[in-house]
Amino acid sequence: MCDFSLLSEARDFNALEEIVVRLVQAMAVRFVTAYLRFLDKKLMLERPEGLRHVGLRPRTLVTRFGEITIVRCCYFDPESGRYRYLLDERLGLPARDRFTLGLKAQAVAEASRQSFRRSAGLLGGKATHSSVHAWTWQVGRVFRRELERGHRGLFGLGRAMASGGRAVKALFCEADGVIVRLQREAKRQVEVKLAIIHEGWERLHPCSGKGC
Numbered sequence: 001m002c003d004f005s006l007l008s009e010a011r012d013f014n015a016l017e018e019i020v021v022r023l024v025q026a027m028a029v030r031f032v033t034a035y036l037r038f039l040d041k042k043l044m045l046e047r048p049e050g051l052r053h054v055g056l057r058p059r060t061l062v063t064r065f066g067e068i069t070i071v072r073c074c075y076f077d078p079e080s081g082r083y084r085y086l087l088d089e090r091l092g093l094p095a096r097d098r099f100t101l102g103l104k105a106q107a108v109a110e111a112s113r114q115s116f117r118r119s120a121g122l123l124g125g126k127a128t129h130s131s132v133h134a135w136t137w138q139v140g141r142v143f144r145r146e147l148e149r150g151h152r153g154l155f156g157l158g159r160a161m162a163s164g165g166r167a168v169k170a171l172f173c174e175a176d177g178v179i180v181r182l183q184r185e186a187k188r189q190v191e192v193k194l195a196i197i198h199e200g201w202e203r204l205h206p207c208s209g210k211g212c
Helices: 013-045 086-091 101-111 116-122 129-156
Strands: 052-063 066-077 082-084 172-181 189-198
Touching: 013 066, 013 086, 052 101, 066 086, 101 116, 101 129, 116 129
Parallel strands: none
Antiparallel strands: 052 066, 066 082, 172 189
């Protein structure tokens, strides 16, 4: 039977919601920690021949549901002459990175709508605004390379842009610009040009366009 003693301390719904969020996050930390411990033991039993177990090493990860510390097996690979962590390899965890990809993605998504400092605050103190700033720049550089590759292919090599395979009678293009202030750059500000191409407008309400 559930114990509602902690929930009964809530003065209003906002306080109740905050208590429930903390409880769910604590349960998620315990569940994931237990699962990773199980998975690490499984990988130890199924490890390739030649890997020598040399001990346990802790690692702390900052996730969307809180901070977890895992103690996983460390192996020495005589063929490569380096140490390996099978659990890290199985989960695709980069070395010496405390923050998970999901947390970074959440932070960057928030930073696209508001300031870095406020975005970091919405993460509940899991990351600093400077970390959110660095992650956003990393994502921006990747998108910029993709855009430059597409630009070279279209205007430099004459490659047609990929289409959705559907023909329409007309396409509409709307373009505008927004001024963005820069930090530590030669220019104080830059205009970001935005454009959208679509097939037309759809009336959202029966009164749309009738002045009612």
